[in-house]
Amino acid sequence: MKENYVGMVLSSATIGEYDKRVVVLTRENGRFSAFARGARRPKSPLSAVTEPFCFGEFYVFRGRDSYTIEEVKVENYFPELRADLDSLYMGLYFCEVADYFTREGMRADAELELLYRSLLALTEKNVPLELIRRIYELRTLMIAGYAPYYMEEDQTWRDDSGAWKLTQAAGYTVGEILNRPLRELYGFTVSEAVRKELSGCIGRFFKRNTDRHFRTLDTLEQL
Numbered sequence: 220m221k222e223n224y225v226g227m228v229l230s231s232a233t234i235g236e237y238d239k240r241v242v243v244l245t246r247e248n249g250r251f252s253a254f255a256r257g258a259r260r261p262k263s264p265l266s267a268v269t270e271p272f273c274f275g276e277f278y279v280f281r282g283r284d285s286y287t288i289e290e291v292k293v294e295n296y297f298p299e300l301r302a303d304l305d306s307l308y309m310g311l312y313f314c315e316v317a318d319y320f321t322r323e324g325m326r327a328d329a330e331l332e333l334l335y336r337s338l339l340a341l342t343e344k345n346v347p348l349e350l351i352r353r354i355y356e357l358r359t360l361m362i363a364g365y366a367p368y369y370m371e372e373d374q375t376w377r378d379d380s381g382a383w384k385l386t387q388a389a390g391y392t393v394g395e396i397l398n399r400p401l402r403e404l405y406g407f408t409v410s411e412a413v414r415k416e417l418s419g420c421i422g423r424f425f426k427r428n429t430d431r432h433f434r435t436l437d438t439l440e441q442l
Contacts, residue, residue, distance in 0.1 A: 253286035340405040
């Protein structure tokens with residue numbers, strides 16, 4: 220049965236001599252794996268459109284046990300990311316996180332839009348990479364059902380392990396990250412001191428709510 224989905228390639232791996240196995244995050248059907256037959260042949264129309272970050276409309280054939288990609292109409296493939304190693308591996312890290320938090324058969328409208336807008340932020344370079352990372356991590360946790368909550372009586376953010384000890388500026392920024400519309404999520408920046416605060420608290424919160432070692436972080440830390 221032929222189907223079409225709006226989505227983005229999260230990862231791509233070689234299968235045999237000429238094929239690829241691609242993981243796609245889609246708005247309508249969540250994250251699933253698909254085969255791209257002959258995608259490694261030099262003149263294959265699927266060669267370039269089955270690489271990470273390719274965003275567009277995917278036409279697939281759903282078989283009994285697997286999907287096969289027949290055509291991709293690409294809207295954006297974020298070529299700017301490949302010109303800067305820091306941005307490239309940060310983008311790959313975002314894709315790895317998206318893979319972790321999504322499942323096949325579950326709509327992923329917010330997850331896909333968040334990933335798309337985060338990659339755009341990496342290309343535009345108006346916001347420091349470290350801040351983009353922490354915004355992405357915290358908003359991803361919120362979409363997945365994990366988020367700190369605000370206690371009005373003592374004006375602190377808390378999670379199940381206790382209060383987040385933040386300055387007023389950092390606490391305000393946490394609220395902005397959780398509540399801004401996705402289209403406006405990267406429309407602000409903060410001081411270096413606030414970035415360091417956010418890196419500490421969001422980093423710890425993210426680790427407590429994941430049980431995977433994200434391999435792309437190893438490369439990021441070496442750059």
